[in-house]
Amino acid sequence: MxxxxxxxxxxxxxxxxxxxxxxxxxxxxxxxxxxxxxxxxxxxxxxxxxxxxxxxxxxxxxxxxxxxxxxxxxxxxxxxxxxxxxxxxxxxxxxxxxxxxxxxxxxxxxxxxxxxxxxxxxxxxxxxAAPFYGESSMVMYRKDLFEKAGLTMPEAPTWAFVADAARKLTDKKSEVYGICLRGKAGWGENMAFLSAMANSFGASWFDMNWKPQFNSDAWKKTLTTYLGLMKDAGPPGASSNGFNENLALFQSGKCAMWIDATVAASFVSNPAQSKVADKVGYALAPDTGLGKRSNWLxxxxxxxxxxxxxxxxxxxxxxxxxxxxxxxxxxxxxxxxxxxxxxxxxxxxxxxxxxxAPFADLTLKSIQAADPQHPTVQPVPYTGVQFVAIPEFQGIGTAVGQAFSAALAGQMSADQALQSAQTLATREMTKAGYIK
Incomplete structure (x- = not known):
């Protein structure tokens, strides 16, 4: 038979x-x-x-x-x-x-x-390759906590608003943190978030001659803003947190805001998985007014x-x-x-x-707004929003991510992390023949 x-x-x-x-x-x-x-x-x-x-x-x-x-x-x-x-x-x-x-x-x-x-x-x-799911990034936030604090989330917030709100919403005694952001090292973990954030601050990985730009004022402002925000309003042990760890924190009610992949919206709004499912609002990823939001693709x-x-x-x-x-x-x-x-x-x-899906419109808008061909404020020789589309990026991105994760863990200063990133990226790009 x-x-x-x-x-x-x-x-x-x-x-x-x-x-x-x-x-x-x-x-x-x-x-x-x-x-x-x-x-x-x-x-x-x-x-x-x-x-x-x-x-x-x-x-x-x-x-x-x-x-x-x-x-x-x-x-x-x-x-x-x-x-x-x-x-x-x-x-x-x-x-x-x-x-x-x-x-x-x-x-x-x-x-x-x-x-x-x-x-x-x-x-x-x-x-x-066939796409199983597509994403950009957005702000997910607790409407109840914003209302209690007398705050109103704009649909298109700035980083200044997000930083101010995160500090006001932090209640460490109750283990509610103003913001949860990726800290786990990896080119597709913390560097996906930080690269997109850097774009909105006017930073880039490389200039038109493929020279690394971690010694720029824009990168310094990006990293110091991120580290200061996580120190004042982030959860403990954030240097170990990637997408899944922050998802669990948000679903359990520990985060007032979380900026991450739009795909997370269905999980944080699912009553079977999330304690705060009926309290979640959504907004576009933040900007600084320079014409690029910190949303990836x-x-x-x-x-x-x-x-x-x-x-x-x-x-x-x-x-x-x-x-x-x-x-x-x-x-x-x-x-x-x-x-x-x-x-x-x-x-x-x-x-x-x-x-x-109350998040559907913002997800589509975020995906359509991301521009891999023109990812940064200033012209660059590469494509890719939260990554650089060259084979060497996987290794360089992970190494830079390790330096930035170490800074988040308090093992080095922002200046030391940026110098480390500049040195290793310059070495690898020279070795690969990009820098003549």
Missing amino acids: KRALSLIGAAVAAVLGGPTQAETLSIATVNNGDMIRMQKLSEHFTKAHPDITLNWVTLEENVLRQRVTTDIATKGGQYDILTIGTYEVPIWTKQKWLMPLTKLGSNYDVEDLLPSIRSGLTTGGTLY WAWSLAVPASSKKGDAAQAFISWATSKDYIDLVAKEEGWANVPPGTRSSLYANAEYRKA
């Missing part, structure tokens, strides 16, 4: 153009809430594809980046599907490390993907290594996980407010979603 069912499954797969033999897909992904939900719901995929088995490898963000980068660069072949971001895709495509996603199916509707998200994952008109996406022998099965899964049907499945199982955001135009045209 089992053999008969297997043969039927294989025949159906052959008709549909899918894999015709039993295969196991190893999927490397990040331990964020949306991915954990995808893993839980993947039984719907395996029921429809009985010849495909899924093996999940779920990792913390920094570890995931290290593992998948090492694996694909060495052609290790540990994973059939990689969870990667907007930073990796164009660089890895240039290295011919990724398989073009040309078998997502006639119903996939690539044109429905948001242009700014799609463009970062496309080379030569071909998609090389990112998409956690699914891709297939070019060396994979399971490309058809892998693309079948990616098509399912990033499709309109998957969004409908999450809406049915978890409610519209919890669907993966930031990838499809049709989602933001959906009245049910907009009604269930």
Whole structure:
């Protein structure tokens, strides 16, 4: 009987153009809430594809980046599907490390993907990674605490307002902190936040000659503002806090404000997960009046290594996980407010979603406002908002992040951290040939 069912499954797969033999897909992904939900719901995929088995490898963000980068660069072949971001895709495509996603199916509707998200994952008109969710960054805040303090959050706040409000809202005796911000070292952890913040202060990673700019007044103002704010109004141990740690703090009522990924909005407003779900308001990421807000642009996406022998099965899964049907499945199982955001135009045209998700308009506005081609106030030779789209950035960004995290932990001063960043970035950029 089992053999008969297997043969039927294989025949159906052959008709549909899918894999015709039993295969196991190893999927490397990040331990964020949306991915954990995808893993839980993947039984719907395996029921429809009985010849495909899924093996999940779920990792913390920094570890995931290290593992998948090492694996694909060495052609290790540990994973059939990689969870990667907007930073990796164009660089890895240039290295011919990724398989073009040309078998997502006639119903996939690539044109429905948001242009700014799609463009970062496309080379030569071909998609090389499919976005599972897209994000920018925003302010999430406690409306009740603002009201109690007699404060009103503008839709488009300045850093001066945010800093003042954070200090006024801090009540350390009650363990309520005015603001929670990333402090954990990593190019995609604290440096994602600080790079976007620096853009709004007029700073940049490099000038037009690729010379590092950490010795600039703009970077000094960025870092001293951040460190002072976290010292006066941040939680203890902030140098160990990344996205997930700050999410937990906010959900438990410990943060009056949190500036982070727009994708967090569905988690902080979910009564099943958040003690403050009915008290959350949203605003655009802050600015300083220089024309750039501190909002980034990112998409956690699914891709297939070019060396994979399971490309058809892998693309079948990616098509399912990033499709309109998957969004409908999450809406049915978890409610519209919890669907993966930031990838499809049709989602933001959906009245049910907009009604269930009070953060939808600001998320879309933030994504559309981020400009990877012109990320800074002054001209720069690179693209990317919260990262620099060059292969060397992964190492340089993490090293700079470690210096800034050490300053947050009180192990060095802001000036020492900036000097360390300037020295190491200059050394690496000279070694790589950018600085002549």
